[in-house]
Amino acid sequence: MLEKAITGDKRYWGWIAFVLMLIGTGAIAYLRQLDQGLTVTGLSRDVSWGFYIAQFTFLVGVAASAVMVVLPYYLHNFKAFSKLTILGEFLAVPSVIMCMLFIVVDMGQPFRVQNVMLYPSLNSPMFWDMMSLSGYLFLNVVIGYMVLSSEKKGIAPPKWIKPFIIISIPWAISIHTVTAFLYSGLAARPFWMTAVLAPRFLASAFAAGPALLILIIFLMRKLTRFDAGKEAIQKLAVIATYAMCINVFLVLMEVFTTFYSGMPEHMHHFEFLYVGLHGNNTLVPWMWLSSALAVVALVLLLTPKFRKKEVILGFACIAVFVSIWIDKGLGMIVAGFTPSQMGEVVDYWPTLNEFMVSIMVWGIGLLIMSLLYKIIFTVRGETKPALEAKEDKKELTVPSN
């Protein structure tokens, strides 16, 4: 079954070559980082985690969101998701791998990573995060593979896989909870030290994940014969809508608690994000863009008339995804470190090198996802020859008079 990943038309190989090129370019930047150290990043003694750890946090959410198709199908027997569960699981696999890679590229001594296993430290959330992420990776690889190979043979999946699937549901919740614990357990960082962080992470994940899945479905419909069906897409949209509402609600809870209590140590971080602190406005436009996109997304998603129109739904999904990416992938980590322990605001922005290394990791994720999705669609006989796709594209670009 795996060999399906290495058979394909020109278009497929062209894409793979492009992704490999991205990875290669990023790898050069990573070699530079290995050689010179993390000095090639924008990080400092005050903002000691940045873009890498933020991407890790965001992607744990994408990985966990697979549960939003697995749960309705396996627990509620929601048939419309039958074709989507593997897509969710095979989105989780590259996401978890990217998470792990983002942790590794953030390390000062990546060749010592085995020390986490050699000296297991049960009191460190990072140890638990590693355990839960690797467990989740294992579950999704096994489940995805078994279910798809049964589908190929035209038989029902083996019975023994069912407990794995059931366990994968709370396990998905656990990966993002433990990720939140990495931050929310630190007395030193008032911005993160909030019990609502884990719920907020989960809510934003369950909005951004399904939004991404909808966009992937739209894209796959163009590139392959795959069609998830209207019902599945609309159900995903409803899930993203609820999750986005809860996410925005939880953010507003934070804002109230912080500003009504008026504790300066808590307020400063929010001020840094939304109005700037000590003349530093680096993230202000980004955070307001994130807020604006959240509002737009909510208006579009909450109005059934808009949500049901696929073009508008597509825009809403992009808005959800970008809004949450800015919040988690840009603001969340840096704001925890700003102001610093000494009350200073130290500039941070990822350097080009840091960005290129991130492109390497994203590229590896894209590559794995492309290979896995290729296997799915080939097994299902849903691939579409390049010629046909081209015609489709032509149809799309024809201006409507």
Add this chain to the structure above:
Amino acid sequence: MGIDRRKFLTIAGLTTLTTLGKTVLGSSPAGHDPIETGSQAVKRLAMAIDMQKCRQNEGCVECTKICHKIHNVPDIGNSKEEIKWIWKENFEAAFPNQHHDLLEDEIKNNQVVVLCNHCDDPPCVKVCPTQSTWKRESDGIVMMDMHRCIGCRYCVAGCPYGSRNFNFRDPRPFIKETNPEYPTRTKGVVEKCNFCAERLADGLLPACVDICPEKALIFGNINDPKSEIRQILKSRHSIRRKPILGTNPQIYYLV
């Protein structure tokens, strides 16, 4: 003389059990009051910093100079990547919760010596995923193994005092004069003040305490009621950095 298999297994089993029990229950017996028991008490090293004496000598950085010299602390010359074991901060930066606008000028304008607090409940130790940093049982010093550290900087995030430093680049070219008695570090690891554990082992005081021209740093076993540090803490008003966080810092500032 030889140990038979059965005896060996018994010993091995008991050792494992004791180690496990120790890890689970913690090292100090419950209900044990170290101060009451006097000489039998576990040693707990701490430092008192006399801010009155220290501020007499404005601009003095002797403690920083000697510490950084003997510990091969690099001078990166870039505030973002600076490595600091002991240094001076503004009063407000060191004590954000104690500061107010009407505070007497001499305190407000104080330059406060700061270093690792060698907390009794160190958050850096709690978060470290490789046990590269730990609290030494014999005297409470928060130690650091730079050969095991993976450079994840979780301890940097966990420390409320900004006392932990990361080597963003190879520090060796930035050491003016290498002290062969103390190791240099590689890039990508964390380092911090070790209360001069290497000097204590030779029966010496920490270098900063030794060199301070104002004799403003008092170092000793806080569990010994007769120690100088205990006497001075009894007679003078002292504060600690961010005690509200529950880290139980062991650097005491005499106001």
